[in-house]
Amino acid sequence: ANDKPFREDVHLLVEGLTRLGVTTLVTAERGDTKLEAHAHERFVFDTIFSLTRTEVRRRVHRTLSVVKSRGQDFISGSHSMRIEAGAGILVYRRAQSRPKVDEDQPTSSERVSVGCAALDLIMDGGLYEGSITMVTGISGTGKTVLGVQFLTSAVLAGRRALLVTLDEHPRQLIRNAASLGFDLEAMVRQGSLFIHYESPLELEVDVHFDRVTKLVEQKGIDCVVFDSVAVYEMASPEQASDFLYALANFVKGRLATAFFNYESPELLGVSQISEELKGSHLVDNIILLSYVEISTRLRRAIAVPKVRGSKNIQTTREYVIGAGGISLLDESVVEGDEATPVPQLPFSSYYGLLARSPSRKSPVIEDAVAHGKALPDSPELPPETAS
Ligand SMILES: Nc1ncnc2c1ncn2[C@@H]1O[C@H](COP(=O)(O)OP(=O)(O)O)[C@@H](O)[C@H]1O
Ligand SMILES: [Mg+2]
Incomplete structure (x- = not known):
C-alpha cells in the first residue's frame, strides 16, 4: 500500500517521456514472475518482457517471454535466452513455435x-x-x-x-x-x-x-x-x-x-x-x-x-x-571354407529364433500353438532338411 505514491510517480514519469517522444526502457527486479505482479505496470507500459534464470542439472538456463506488446502480435511462451561474450543477449525462439506447415506441406514422388x-x-x-x-x-x-x-x-x-x-x-x-x-x-x-x-x-x-x-x-x-x-x-x-x-x-x-x-x-x-x-x-x-x-x-x-x-x-x-x-546377405549365401561350405539359411528356417517382442513368438511356435500341434523337439537347431 505504501508504494502507491511511487507507482504514481513512475506513471507520471513514463507518460511525460512518452509525450516527449522518448522510447523508454525500465527494468525492475521481481522475485516471482506471476502476471498479477505486473498488474499496475500493465497499464503504464506498452511492452513487458519477463526474464527468468533457473538451474537445470547445474546448468544455467535463461528464458525470455513477452507478457504483453501493445498493437503488435508476438510469439507466446518462454524462449531460450543466452548472454554471450561479444554478442550480449541472444534469444532463441521456442522451437515448437515455428509455423506448422501441415496445410501447404510439399510432397514429392521422387x-x-x-x-x-x-x-x-x-x-x-x-x-x-x-x-x-x-x-x-x-x-x-x-x-x-x-x-x-x-x-x-x-x-x-x-x-x-x-x-x-x-x-x-x-x-x-x-x-x-x-x-x-x-x-x-x-x-x-x-x-x-x-x-x-x-x-x-x-x-x-x-x-x-x-x-x-x-x-x-x-x-x-x-x-x-x-x-x-x-x-x-x-x-x-x-x-x-x-x-x-x-x-x-x-x-x-x-x-x-x-x-x-x-x-x-x-x-x-x-x-x-x-x-x-x-x-x-x-x-x-x-x-x-x-x-x-x-x-x-x-x-x-x-x-x-x-x-x-x-x-x-x-x-x-x-x-x-x-x-x-x-x-x-543373399538368402542363399554359402558360409564356411571352400572344403566344407555351410549353407546359410534364411532366418525363417530357424524355429529357435528369438521373439522380437514379448508378445511375438517365432512363426513356427505361433503356427503350432494356433493349430494345437506339438512343438518340435529341438527348437535350437535348424531342421535337417530345409525345404
Ligand atoms: N571397419 C569396420 N569393419 C567392420 N565392422 C565395422 C567397422 N566399423 C564398424 N563396424 C561395426 O559397426 C558397429 C558400429 O556401428 P555403429 O553404426 O557405430 O552403431 P550404432 O550407431 O548403432 O551404435 C561396430 O560395432 C562394428 O561391429
Ligand atoms: Mg551411433
Missing part, C-alpha cells in the same frame, strides 16, 4: 536411395523425398554406419548432406567412417557434406534448433541425419516430443529427406520405441536393426516394418557391416 541397393528394393524403391525415417536398434547395430552410408550416397548423387552428430565427436566419426571406406573429409572439403556437432551435455533444444535450421537453409541441405534423437530426450525430457515434431515439420516443409536415428534399449528386437515416436504420424519409415541369436552366434538382422505409401517387403534379412557400410 525417391532417394538409402545407399544400399538391396535395402532400396525392400523399401519399394528407396525413400520418398521429404520423408522421415527412424533407424532404430541398440548400440553397435549400425545406425551411424547406415546414416553415413545414406549421406555419402546422397552426395554422390549430387545432393547436399548434413550429419548432425550428437553421440560421437566428428573426429571419431570421420575416423570410423574411413575404416569402412567412406571419405567424409573429402566431402566436407568440397562443400557437399556438413557435419554439425554439439555436446549432448550442453545442448539446449531451442538453440540447437536455431543452428540446425539455419545450416539447412543457408547450405541448401536436402538430406540430413540426426544421430541420435535420443539425445533430445536426455537434454529436455518434457520437450522432446514437441521438439521432434517441430524438427520433422521443418524438414518436411523443405522437402528434405531425414534419418532420425534412435537408440533402442533392447538387445533383441524392438518393442519399446518411445511412445511419442511409435504411434506418431511423425515418422514415415521405420528401419529396425537388431541382433538375432542363433545357437551361440549373434547375427545382425534388418527389418523394415513401415514404409509409408509403399509396398515394402516384410522379410527380416541378415546383414553384415564392412567396406561400404551395411550390406544385406
Whole structure:
C-alpha cells in the first residue's frame, strides 16, 4: 500500500517521456514472475518482457517471454535466452513455435536411395523425398554406419548432406567412417557434406534448433541425419516430443529427406520405441536393426516394418557391416571354407529364433500353438532338411 505514491510517480514519469517522444526502457527486479505482479505496470507500459534464470542439472538456463506488446502480435511462451561474450543477449525462439506447415506441406514422388541397393528394393524403391525415417536398434547395430552410408550416397548423387552428430565427436566419426571406406573429409572439403556437432551435455533444444535450421537453409541441405534423437530426450525430457515434431515439420516443409536415428534399449528386437515416436504420424519409415541369436552366434538382422505409401517387403534379412557400410546377405549365401561350405539359411528356417517382442513368438511356435500341434523337439537347431 505504501508504494502507491511511487507507482504514481513512475506513471507520471513514463507518460511525460512518452509525450516527449522518448522510447523508454525500465527494468525492475521481481522475485516471482506471476502476471498479477505486473498488474499496475500493465497499464503504464506498452511492452513487458519477463526474464527468468533457473538451474537445470547445474546448468544455467535463461528464458525470455513477452507478457504483453501493445498493437503488435508476438510469439507466446518462454524462449531460450543466452548472454554471450561479444554478442550480449541472444534469444532463441521456442522451437515448437515455428509455423506448422501441415496445410501447404510439399510432397514429392521422387525417391532417394538409402545407399544400399538391396535395402532400396525392400523399401519399394528407396525413400520418398521429404520423408522421415527412424533407424532404430541398440548400440553397435549400425545406425551411424547406415546414416553415413545414406549421406555419402546422397552426395554422390549430387545432393547436399548434413550429419548432425550428437553421440560421437566428428573426429571419431570421420575416423570410423574411413575404416569402412567412406571419405567424409573429402566431402566436407568440397562443400557437399556438413557435419554439425554439439555436446549432448550442453545442448539446449531451442538453440540447437536455431543452428540446425539455419545450416539447412543457408547450405541448401536436402538430406540430413540426426544421430541420435535420443539425445533430445536426455537434454529436455518434457520437450522432446514437441521438439521432434517441430524438427520433422521443418524438414518436411523443405522437402528434405531425414534419418532420425534412435537408440533402442533392447538387445533383441524392438518393442519399446518411445511412445511419442511409435504411434506418431511423425515418422514415415521405420528401419529396425537388431541382433538375432542363433545357437551361440549373434547375427545382425534388418527389418523394415513401415514404409509409408509403399509396398515394402516384410522379410527380416541378415546383414553384415564392412567396406561400404551395411550390406544385406543373399538368402542363399554359402558360409564356411571352400572344403566344407555351410549353407546359410534364411532366418525363417530357424524355429529357435528369438521373439522380437514379448508378445511375438517365432512363426513356427505361433503356427503350432494356433493349430494345437506339438512343438518340435529341438527348437535350437535348424531342421535337417530345409525345404
Ligand atoms: N571397419 C569396420 N569393419 C567392420 N565392422 C565395422 C567397422 N566399423 C564398424 N563396424 C561395426 O559397426 C558397429 C558400429 O556401428 P555403429 O553404426 O557405430 O552403431 P550404432 O550407431 O548403432 O551404435 C561396430 O560395432 C562394428 O561391429
Ligand atoms: Mg551411433
